[in-house]
Amino acid sequence: MTSTPQPPFAPDAADILNALHEFFPKHITAEIAPAMREPIPGVPTNLELAQEAHPGLTHREVTIPGYQGDEITLSIWEPADGVKSGAGIYYIHGGGMMIGDRFLGALEYTHWADELNAVVVSVEYRLAPEHAYPTQTEDAYAGFVWFAQNAASLGVDASNIVVAGASAGGNLAAAVALIARDRKGPAIKGQLLEYPMLDDTQSTNSQQAYREVGLWSGTSGDSGWASFLGPIAPGGADVPAYAAPTRATDLAGLPPAFIDVGECELFRDEDVDYAARLWAAGVSAELHVTPGIWHAFESFAADHPTSEIIRKRRLGWLRGILAG
Numbered sequence: 001m002t003s004t005p006q007p008p009f010a011p012d013a014a015d016i017l018n019a020l021h022e023f024f025p026k027h028i029t030a031e032i033a034p035a036m037r038e039p040i041p042g043v044p045t046n047l048e049l050a051q052e053a054h055p056g057l058t059h060r061e062v063t064i065p066g067y068q069g070d071e072i073t074l075s076i077w078e079p080a081d082g083v084k085s086g087a088g089i090y091y092i093h094g095g096g097m098m099i100g101d102r103f104l105g106a107l108e109y110t111h112w113a114d115e116l117n118a119v120v121v122s123v124e125y126r127l128a129p130e131h132a133y134p135t136q137t138e139d140a141y142a143g144f145v146w147f148a149q150n151a152a153s154l155g156v157d158a159s160n161i162v163v164a165g166a167s168a169g170g171n172l173a174a175a176v177a178l179i180a181r182d183r184k185g186p187a188i189k190g191q192l193l194e195y196p197m198l199d200d201t202q203s204t205n206s207q208q209a210y211r212e213v214g215l216w217s218g219t220s221g222d223s224g225w226a227s228f229l230g231p232i233a234p235g236g237a238d239v240p241a242y243a244a245p246t247r248a249t250d251l252a253g254l255p256p257a258f259i260d261v262g263e264c265e266l267f268r269d270e271d272v273d274y275a276a277r278l279w280a281a282g283v284s285a286e287l288h289v290t291p292g293i294w295h296a297f298e299s300f301a302a303d304h305p306t307s308e309i310i311r312k313r314r315l316g317w318l319r320g321i322l323a324g
Contacts, residue, residue: 010292067138094167096224132230148186170196204269
């Protein structure tokens with residue numbers, strides 16, 4: 001399809017991106033993904049940064065059965081003083097289905113735990129290309145079910161758990177909400193979807209306009225979808241809704257949603273469309289499109305004023321829905 005003119009990056013956002021590309025690849029493919037998962041010598045890990053930033057939290061791990069009974073790991077973050085609000089947040093990391101781990105995003109989700117006296121559980125789902133759909137989706141759902149079933153022992157009200165995810169994790173969070181509804185699984189209080197990767201066709205105007213620019217390129221998207229779907233052709237008629245939530249024909253009965261996305265990124269149009277379809281199905285949804293920024297901006301420009309606005313909006317929504 002022919003793309004229409006699109007808004008440009010804000011000047012400072014463009015400068016930050018150019019500096020990032022000095023060390024961050026412009027295109028992430030299945031071939032380089034394994035190397036990108038390795039720790040960078042001399043650079044603190046996301047786990048270390050989160051523990052340093054939030055000493056009032058404890059962290060521990062549990063191993064549970066994932067897809068087909070294979071073991072996966074969950075991280076559990078809890079207030080160290082034992083004072084809990086009864087709120088739970090289940091977090092699913094991003095990385096295009098190919099990179100990242102359960103600590104990607106930890107600085108933000110541990111902030112949620114601190115601010116809300118909540119318990120956060122993050123899942124180590126298995127990655128593509130070594131593992132294809134439905135492994136990631138079913139691993140993510142298995143972790144959520146474990147959290148809900150063990151909520152009482154964690155000091156959490158099982159009816160007061162939000163599912164949250166970023167980018168590919170936003171895809172998985174949306175899929176977990178769909179599966180929980182369809183399988184009559186545990187209740188989900190809300191779904192927080194940060195710039196979710198929802199549409200395998202990659203055919204919207206924003207997908208075309210920002211294909212060659214930004215932190216996550218169209219080439220990266222091609223590789224992510226192909227690696228994730230494995231033998232299923234992206235864009236084909238047989239892509240299931242649990243793999244690409246925009247394929248879902250019925251969004252009724254889903255939990256309330258918070259969706260945010262950058263104005264200048266691939267996923268903008270599919271995310272706006274998903275919010276509109278949730279509204280049309282009678283589901284409450286809060287949508288934010290932040291002007292002038294690229295994908296995952298606040299994760300790489302943490303001190304930028306716009307990033308602080310984004311984080312405050314998410315925390316405010318979480319505070320409201322988990323208190324209700």
